[in-house]
């Protein structure tokens with residue numbers, strides 16, 4: 414007699430059905446556990462741009478320029494004056510929106526609630542309670558501008574000195 418044939422034809426008993434369900438639940442539980450453990454080792458991380466970045470060379474900026482070159486990627490305006498250069502953080506001090514530079518009015522204006530800031534960062538209108546912040550700025554050994562957003566200052570006097578202001582010899586606008 415062919416026992417394999419007999420086995421194939423064995424009807425699914427209630428006991429066997431419960432055994433399958435039991436083993437299925439057991440397997441699902443451990444599969445879920447394995448997936449959760451794997452996700453623990455590969456967490457979902459929000460990668461922000463580095464706090465410190467290279468902002469080119471001083472000669473890349475014209476005297477009187479408010480450069481938006483790093484506004485999108487770093488939320489920083491590079492501002493070159495006849496005395497030097499500073500990196501103004503493009504984050505409104507009210508609730509964090511990104512202000513817009515209006516060159517013809519020499520003002521930064523926040524589109525969210527109407528705060529207005531001067532070129533030096535001072536808040537002059539709207540609900541923003543304090544001036545815009547500046548990031549630390551320096552030159553590396555190769556003459557590159559290094560902006561470090563982990564160091565910030567907005568107090569008049571302090572913000573106008575290194576490391577929040579980098580003195581440079583004046584250069585006539587092109």
Ligand code: FES
Pocket residue numbers: 505506507508509510523524525526527528539540541
């Ligand atoms: S976030 Fe800029 S004024 Fe409110």
